[in-house]
Amino acid sequence: MGKMQLITKGFVKENPTFSLLLGMCPTLATTTSAINGLSMGLATLFVLVLSNMAISATAPYIPDKVRIPAYIVIIAAFVTILQLVMQAFTPDIYQTLGLFIPLIVVNCIVLGRAEAFANKNGVVDSACDGLGIGIGFTFALTLLGIVREMLGSGSAFGFKFISGDGILVFVLAPGAFLALAYLIVIFRKLTAAKGE
Amino acid sequence: MNKLLVSPSPHIHSKTSTRSLMLDVVIALLPSVIVSILFYGWSAVTILASSVIFCVLLEYLITRYLLRRPNTIGDWSAVVTGIILALNLPSTAPWWVAMIGAVVAIGVAKMTFGGLGQNVFNPAITGRVFLLISFPAIMTTWGGAKGFIGGVDAVSGATPLGIVKEGLAQGMTLDQIFDLNNFSYAQMLFVxxxxxxxxxxxxxxxxxxxxxxxxxxxxPYITLSVLLTVAVFSGIFWLIDPSQYTDPLFNLLTGGVLLGSVFMATDYVTSPMSDKGGIIFGIGIGLITMLIRYFGSYPEGMSFAILIMNSTVPLINKFCKQKKFGRA
Structure with a gap:
C-alpha cells in the first residue's frame, strides 16, 4: 500500500465513525456544534499521529504480554501534552470539551490503530495511517457537528442564519443518535453506489 | 369452465383487513376529534388537517420515491397516525410543528423500520415526544378552556397536571391548588x-x-391494566398523604392516560401479542406514568411510559408465548 493510499483509506473505506463505528462516546457527546466536533477531531488526530509513531518505533522492545498497558502509557503521555497545550492556548475549547480531552486516552480508535497497525508497521507508514484515520474522524465529527448545529440551533460554526431556536432535540443526546444514524445511512448508500 | 375449483385451505376468509380495522379506529377517534374542533375551533381544524395531510403525503412519497414499493397509504394507518398525533398537540401549535411531527412519526418511527408492522415504537407517540423535547415552549402552551382560569374566553394556561406540579413545587397543598383553580371532576369528564x-x-x-x-x-386488557395500575398506585400514595399526592380519579381523568391507554398503548404493532403480555405491558405503562407524574420533572409521563414499554415488547412476547394449537 502506498503512502497516499494509507492516508485516503481512513477517509471512506475505514472511516472510524461511519464505517467502523469506533469511538462512539466522543462522537455522540462532543458534536453539539461544528466547532466542538472539529476541535475534538483535531485533538484526536494529534494524539493518533504521535502515538502511532511512538508505538511503531518502540514496539520491538515492548514484551508482548504487557503491550496494552505500555500503549496506554504512551498514549496518556501524548494526551497530557495535548491537554496542557490546549489549556494554555485554547482555554475556551478546553473548557467546552472538558472531560473528553483526557478520555482520548481510552479512545478505542487510538488503541485500535496501535494494536492493528502501528505495532506491525514502520514509523512513516504508521504516521500516514494515523493521519488518514484522524482526518476521517475529524471529517465525520465536523459533519455531524454541522448537521446538529444547523438543525438544533439554526447556525453553522457559530453564525446564526435563523432567529430563535432550532429543533432543540438535536443539541441533546437523542438527536446525536438520530443524526448519526441517518448520516451513516447516507454514507453507506453513497459508498455502496460507488461499489466500495 | 370447470366448476370444481380446487384450492388449498383456508377456505373461509374473515372480512377483517388492515384497512377495515384502521377505519374502525378512525370512527372511534371521531368523538374526540369533534369535541376538539367544537372546543378549539379553527386552530384544531388546522392542526388536524395539516397533521393528517403531511402523514399521508410523506408515506406516499417515501414508499414511491425512496423505497420504490407499492404504496401503503390505502391501509389508512397513516391517517390514524395523523389524527392521533394531532390530538396529542396543543391546538395553539402552528402547522409546521405538525409537519415536523409527521416527518418524525412517519419518516423516522415508521418507514425507517420498514413500514407498518415492523415499527418498534408507536409513530404518533414518537412524533409527540420529539416535539415535546424540541419545542418545549410551543408544546406546553395550551389554549385554555372557556372560563378555565378567571372566566375569560380561551385563556392560555397550563394543564391541570402542570398546575398541580407547579403548585406543589411552590409548597402549596393540593386543597389550596384545587380551590384556587376551580377544578371539578365534571369539567374533566366533559370538556x-x-x-x-x-x-x-x-x-x-x-x-x-x-x-x-x-x-x-x-x-380490553391493556387499557384496563393501565387504568387500574394508575388508580391503585395513586390510591396508595393519596391515602398516605392526600395533601401532596393527587387522588386516583384526578389522575385517571387528566392528561393523556385515557387517550394513551385506549388509542396508543393498544396499537397492534407495538403492543404484546398475548393477553398476559398485554397486562404486563399495561402495568408497566401505568407504573412509569405515575412515577413520572409524582417524582419526575415533567408533569405528564404517559407518552414516555408508552415509548419505554414499546421497547420491552419483544422481550415480553418472548416470555409470554401462547401455547401452540394442538400441543399440550
Missing part, C-alpha cells in the same frame, strides 16, 4: 380542562373505547 386537543374530554375517549370493544378491534 372543560386545558390540554392537548385529545385530552380535553374524557367522555369522548371513553365513547371511542366502547366502540372499539364492541367492534372487537381491541381487547
Amino acid at each position: 372543560n380542562i386545558g390540554g392537548s386537543a385529545g385530552e380535553i374530554s374524557a367522555l369522548a375517549v371513553i365513547a371511542g373505547f366502547i366502540y372499539l370493544l364492541a367492534r372487537k378491534v381491541i381487547r
Whole structure:
C-alpha cells in the first residue's frame, strides 16, 4: 500500500465513525456544534499521529504480554501534552470539551490503530495511517457537528442564519443518535453506489 | 369452465383487513376529534388537517420515491397516525410543528423500520415526544378552556397536571391548588380542562373505547391494566398523604392516560401479542406514568411510559408465548 493510499483509506473505506463505528462516546457527546466536533477531531488526530509513531518505533522492545498497558502509557503521555497545550492556548475549547480531552486516552480508535497497525508497521507508514484515520474522524465529527448545529440551533460554526431556536432535540443526546444514524445511512448508500 | 375449483385451505376468509380495522379506529377517534374542533375551533381544524395531510403525503412519497414499493397509504394507518398525533398537540401549535411531527412519526418511527408492522415504537407517540423535547415552549402552551382560569374566553394556561406540579413545587397543598383553580371532576369528564386537543374530554375517549370493544378491534386488557395500575398506585400514595399526592380519579381523568391507554398503548404493532403480555405491558405503562407524574420533572409521563414499554415488547412476547394449537 502506498503512502497516499494509507492516508485516503481512513477517509471512506475505514472511516472510524461511519464505517467502523469506533469511538462512539466522543462522537455522540462532543458534536453539539461544528466547532466542538472539529476541535475534538483535531485533538484526536494529534494524539493518533504521535502515538502511532511512538508505538511503531518502540514496539520491538515492548514484551508482548504487557503491550496494552505500555500503549496506554504512551498514549496518556501524548494526551497530557495535548491537554496542557490546549489549556494554555485554547482555554475556551478546553473548557467546552472538558472531560473528553483526557478520555482520548481510552479512545478505542487510538488503541485500535496501535494494536492493528502501528505495532506491525514502520514509523512513516504508521504516521500516514494515523493521519488518514484522524482526518476521517475529524471529517465525520465536523459533519455531524454541522448537521446538529444547523438543525438544533439554526447556525453553522457559530453564525446564526435563523432567529430563535432550532429543533432543540438535536443539541441533546437523542438527536446525536438520530443524526448519526441517518448520516451513516447516507454514507453507506453513497459508498455502496460507488461499489466500495 | 370447470366448476370444481380446487384450492388449498383456508377456505373461509374473515372480512377483517388492515384497512377495515384502521377505519374502525378512525370512527372511534371521531368523538374526540369533534369535541376538539367544537372546543378549539379553527386552530384544531388546522392542526388536524395539516397533521393528517403531511402523514399521508410523506408515506406516499417515501414508499414511491425512496423505497420504490407499492404504496401503503390505502391501509389508512397513516391517517390514524395523523389524527392521533394531532390530538396529542396543543391546538395553539402552528402547522409546521405538525409537519415536523409527521416527518418524525412517519419518516423516522415508521418507514425507517420498514413500514407498518415492523415499527418498534408507536409513530404518533414518537412524533409527540420529539416535539415535546424540541419545542418545549410551543408544546406546553395550551389554549385554555372557556372560563378555565378567571372566566375569560380561551385563556392560555397550563394543564391541570402542570398546575398541580407547579403548585406543589411552590409548597402549596393540593386543597389550596384545587380551590384556587376551580377544578371539578365534571369539567374533566366533559370538556372543560386545558390540554392537548385529545385530552380535553374524557367522555369522548371513553365513547371511542366502547366502540372499539364492541367492534372487537381491541381487547380490553391493556387499557384496563393501565387504568387500574394508575388508580391503585395513586390510591396508595393519596391515602398516605392526600395533601401532596393527587387522588386516583384526578389522575385517571387528566392528561393523556385515557387517550394513551385506549388509542396508543393498544396499537397492534407495538403492543404484546398475548393477553398476559398485554397486562404486563399495561402495568408497566401505568407504573412509569405515575412515577413520572409524582417524582419526575415533567408533569405528564404517559407518552414516555408508552415509548419505554414499546421497547420491552419483544422481550415480553418472548416470555409470554401462547401455547401452540394442538400441543399440550
